[in-house]
Amino acid sequence: MSQHLDALNHRFGVSGQVKFKPGPGGMDAVEVTNEHASATILLQGAHLIDWTPKGEKPVIWTSPEAKFAPGKSVRGGVPVCWPWFGPHPTYADFPAHGFARTVPWEPIAVKALPEGTWLAFRLIPTDATRTMWPHATELVLQMVIGKTLDLDLATWNRGNTSITIGDALHTYFAVGDVRFAKIHGLHMVEYLDKVDGGARKVQLGPVIIDREVDRIYLDTPDTCVIEDTRFARRIRISKQNSHSTVVWNPWLAKAAAMGDLGPDGYLHMVCVESANAADDVVTLAPGGEHHLWVRYQLEPI
Structure with a gap:
């Protein structure tokens, strides 16, 4: 084991x-x-790649064919999208969904609690990140690993001018078979259908995944629930300070072209992302802070 990991074990x-x-x-x-x-959490991106409550199947899905390499995003888990969501509005060569998920973070605190284990990580700015984001901003991800999974992505504006951020927890949830799953909580919500050129539509009833789905649901502060009949469970997704919900599954053709989902990986995952994106980005005044908070919880059907 490296001296760096030995030092982290000694301290945290x-x-x-x-x-x-x-x-x-x-x-x-x-x-x-x-x-x-x-x-399990990677220090690159403070990227949680597994959460499994005792006696349960994994709740967070990471592709069996995910690639793990410095500076590369990992297919699955809970990637942190920050400080923008989707393509950069001005510079097409900047990475999609920002840089937070592909750069090193540092642990800053760990504590054993009765309800679980609390950990906090801070993004480490570099010359490369400052080129893309020249603002005095601090980003910390706190998590509590227990019967529920709590995540708090906190942004502080340490500068003298206002900043505007988009952010998301791009969570891949494990399901028995996505064709037999339903996502509740978005009925009558307007969304941008990215598969249909960004057309604005309205959701009627639960979301069913039977084709490629890539949607940003707007003005959605409420809880969503994934009903997974094959695993006989529900995944409840509660959140605060998130006004967008992104639902994504690449389906067969796009999954095959991606190269890191495996031959049938798309059947065993669905992304339901708590976000601030599109119409719902966040502006922070000097000294301001923003907390994107979620809680994931299992319930039997």
Whole structure:
């Protein structure tokens, strides 16, 4: 094990509960195991790639064919999209969904709690990130690993001028078979259909995945629920300070072209992303802060 990981274990490790170690592809990771759940988080992107409550199947899906390499996004888990969502509005060569998911973060605090394990990570700015985002901004992701998974993505404007951000927790949820799943909570909500050139439409009834779906649901502060009949469970997605919900599944043809989803990976995942995107970006005055908070919880059907 590297001296860097040894130092992290000395400072932040919790015996029998939190261990820093080489993860997939040799990437630095933290492994969490407590009486409620287990989880794995990569230090690149503070990217959670697994959360499995005790006695349950995994709730967070990471592709069996995901590629793990420095500076490259990982297919699955909970990628952090920040400080913009989708393509950059001005510079087409900037990375889609920002740079937060592909750069190093540092742990800043770890604590064992009765309800689980609390960890906090801070994005480490570099010359490359400052070129794309020349603002004095601090980004911290806090998470509690327990029977529920709580995530709090916090942005502070440390500068003297206002900034505008888009952000999202681009979560891949594991389902038994997406063709037999339904997403509740978006009935009568207007959305942008990116598969249909961004046309504005209105959702009627639950969202059914039976083709490529790529939608930004607008003005959606409420809870969504994934009803997964094949795994006989519901995944409840509660949130605060998120006014967009993105639903995405690439379906067969696009998944085959992506190269890291596997032959049938698209059948076993669906992204339901708590976001501030499109019409719902966030403007922060100097000294302002924004917390995108979510809680994921399993319920039996």
